[in-house]
Amino acid sequence: LKNLTDPRARAVLEAAAEAFGWNTRTRTAGRGAGLAVGFDKNGYVATVAEIAIDRATGKVAVRRVVESFDCGAVVNPDHLKNQIEGAIVQGLGGALFEAVRFDNGRILNPNFKGYRVPRFSDTPAIEIVLLDRKDLPSAGGGEAPIVGIAPAVGNAIFDAVGVRLRSLPLVPNGLR
Numbered sequence: 001l002k003n004l005t006d007p008r009a010r011a012v013l014e015a016a017a018e019a020f021g022w023n024t025r026t027r028t029a030g031r032g033a034g035l036a037v038g039f040d041k042n043g044y045v046a047t048v049a050e051i052a053i054d055r056a057t058g059k060v061a062v063r064r065v066v067e068s069f070d071c072g073a074v075v076n077p078d079h080l081k082n083q084i085e086g087a088i089v090q091g092l093g094g095a096l097f098e099a100v101r102f103d104n105g106r107i108l109n110p111n112f113k114g115y116r117v118p119r120f121s122d123t124p125a126i127e128i129v130l131l132d133r134k135d136l137p138s139a140g141g142g143e144a145p146i147v148g149i150a151p152a153v154g155n156a157i158f159d160a161v162g163v164r165l166r167s168l169p170l171v172p173n174g175l176r
Contacts, residue, residue, distance in 0.1 A: 004037070008044045008070050008133075013037050015068035015129045016046035030055055031063075034155025038147035042139035043071040044131075047088075047148030050124075051156040058174030062092060062122070062153060068129035069145055072136035081128045084145040088126055091149035093118040097172045116172075 004010050016035065017023070025033055035048045050064040065088055074080055097116045101108040109115045150168060158164050161175065 006044075009037050009039065009046075011131055012044045012046035012068040012070050015131060016048050016066050019068065019127055019129045020048040020050075020064075020066040022048065030160065032156040032158070032160025034152045034157070034159055036148040036151035036155060038144070038151075040144040040147055043069065043141060043144030045069050045144050045148045047152040049149065049152035049156045051153060051160060053157075053160055053175055058171070058176050060096060060153075060157060060171045060175055062096070062124040062156075064125045064127075065149065065152070066127045066129065067145065067148060068131060069141070070131035070133055071139040071141050071144065072133050073138045074130055074132040075138055077130055077132075080130060080141045083141045084128050085126050087142075087145035088149050089118050089123055091146040092122060092124075092153070094168055095150035095153045095170055096122075097169045099169050099172050 001010060001013065004013065013035070022035070030053050031051065033048060033050045035046065037046045039045065046068045048066045049062055052061050052063050067084060067088060069084055100115070150170070154165055154170055157170065157175065
């Protein structure tokens with residue numbers, strides 16, 4: 001927060017951290033929490049992700065996501081929450097495991113049988129916090145909600161194991 005001067009970015013970050021309980025969280029082995037702030041098309045988003053790592057398999061599971069969103073005036077809160085939840089789930093695929101695999105110029109996973117997308121079992125508990133800014137015109141809710149999930153998960157992995165991953169997908173075959 002000391003380096004964040006944009007009032008809208010600060011507001012979403014403070015809202016997400018408060019809803020998550022950032023200041024009262026407890027550290028547990030094999031678990032981590034990370035946050036990220038971003039903006040796109042005049043929408044501001046802050047995402048907090050909590051992950052658990054299975055030490056035996058290296059599998060990273062996202063257990064909880066809290067995301068706050070400011071897109072100006074909110075017209076239809078239920079529709080907007082659905083849009084944000086969909087963006088989070090879609091973003092989890094790219095963050096964790098979605099990738100086209102190649103071998104010598106040949107695609108190894110050309111269909112959905114071999115291309116891993118998020119499943120219901122990958123979906124964490126999701127909490128959405130809307131910042132309804134009646135003083136601002138409405139902005140789109142389609143793209144901005146996806147920008148926070150990958151960096152929040154990456155920061156949670158770093159919090160859990162001290163490893164900074166910088167390429168997506170972060171853990172296509174688990175954390176080794």
